[in-house]
Amino acid sequence: MSVVVVPYNPEWPSYFEKIKAELTSYLVDVEILSIEHVGSTSVPGLAAKPIIDIDIIVTRSNVQPAIDALVNASFLNLGELGITDRHALKDPNQSPKRNIYVCVADAFQTRNHLALRDTLRSNPSLRDEYAAVKLQLAAEDTNIIDYISGKSFIVQKILKAAGLLNDDELVAIKKANSGRGTFGATKTERLLLREFIMDDVQPLSELEGKAEVVRYQTRPPWTREQAWEEVGEIIRDATVIPRSHIELAVEHEKRFIGRVGAKIKRDGEDGALIKVPHADLWYSFEPEYQGKGYATEAMKKFIELLPKPLELEIECDPRNTGSWKLAERLEFEKISLIEKAFKCKGEWVDSLVYQKRI
Template structure:
């Protein structure tokens, strides 16, 4: 999904004012230092993604109280997402789109947001340079993962002009803007594999609430709340270092059709007793997309993304012929069949294991 950057919209400050009033009502019982409009929409005449960024600044002892108050109001706690002292929350109201953060007063991540805003408000040349970089990236169809990293150099220039952060803090901000272990979208002949976003909750629910999709799983069809919890976990885990849970959404003709994932054992490239690191793989695709080799195409693109050397494993119920055929098409070798491994949904289940080293 390409980033959208718009010319400055004079309505953005009024959008912020309305959102701020609503946030203040939710936080009435929590001491707050301030609620700040930050990000590019807070700078007059600066091109920006049309998303209102808001920092709720609190002292450290009040962080959890602020988060809890917003969660009680229906917000989703997304955690720090790899940036210490900046807690992201998703507002259920996304009209207009917005990012809400609970930030610790005085933390350099908080000072970073304020320094960028205040410097750009007072420096037209830097403001215009920053805007041109963003417009150029959007014109090239840059995705959000690469977009954040690509504008890192000009952000460093802005922060150095502000002269409010130490060299160590500047380096930490630069590192936080790198995509790290997150993946840029991967395009195949027919598909796009990309990182999950919160907007995927509905599509994830529609996939995982289908009874036949969980026929061979240990859980019943997902509820909407369970789907939300799973997507939140996936979004959080995508920012973990080291990243052990890797899961990507699969899109076909601009529609979410499934997901592919791996759980990788932590540690060095070679684990205990010289054994390779291990990764358990899974995949789930909508019924109407099956039989078209889309799942195979997705897995063939996904597996090379995982760090090698690695021992891959697909474990499945032998009755799940789709998974068995997938493992065989991908060149996995059958290494075991164990009968009646566990009881699930009132019946004893066998386990078939396929492995491959990459």
């Protein structure tokens, strides 16, 4: 999924005002200091991704009331996503597309957004230099993870020119802009593995909404709302250290075609750390990409990226020949076959377990 950067649209300020009015109606019982249009769409003349970024600025004591009010209005709370004092929420209304943040007044991340905007508004030279970097990255078909990292140096230059952040704060922002998540974007011969973003809700919904994709799973096909919640959970969990839920989107020729994931358990039943953490693995792919080696290619790379040492496990319904054959191609060892281990869609099914240590 490549980043799209477009010329400045003079309608963006009016889009912001409309969204601001909507937000104000949801937050009528919360004390708000200000609602600010930030990001590149807030700078006249600046090329940008066509997404309206908005900071709802409140005192620390009003952060939770603001979040609660928006959640009651069906917003998805994504949490801080590794950036302290900036709480991301996803508006179910994405026409036009928008990012909404509840921000603590005077926190350096809030000052970062405002300093970047105000400096670019007042410095045409830096604005044009920033635009050139973004347009170049977009022209190179850069994915969103590498795009954020690729423009980090010019963001640092702009913030230094603003002079409102100290050295430690600049370092923290540079770290945050180095690419969210541990893995960034990784290429194989045919595929791209990358962190999930909210734009993945629709393709994930289409994938996991197919009866044939979830045929051997205990759950029914997902609705779009369930995919929305799932992507939110994946994004939130990507910022937890140490990371226990690792899940990456898989692209082929810029199209989302599947996902690979792992849940890592590091402690035993008594709460003590276990010597070798245990990871349950899973994957799912669009039917048209099954049987062509894409899952094997993706899982090989995914396993290389995982922290070590690990005891890996793939459990599957033996009727799912594609799953256990993939485990064997990945050189997993067959550990057990338990008959009538659990119920799946109204019938008792067996459980086949493969393991491998890395």
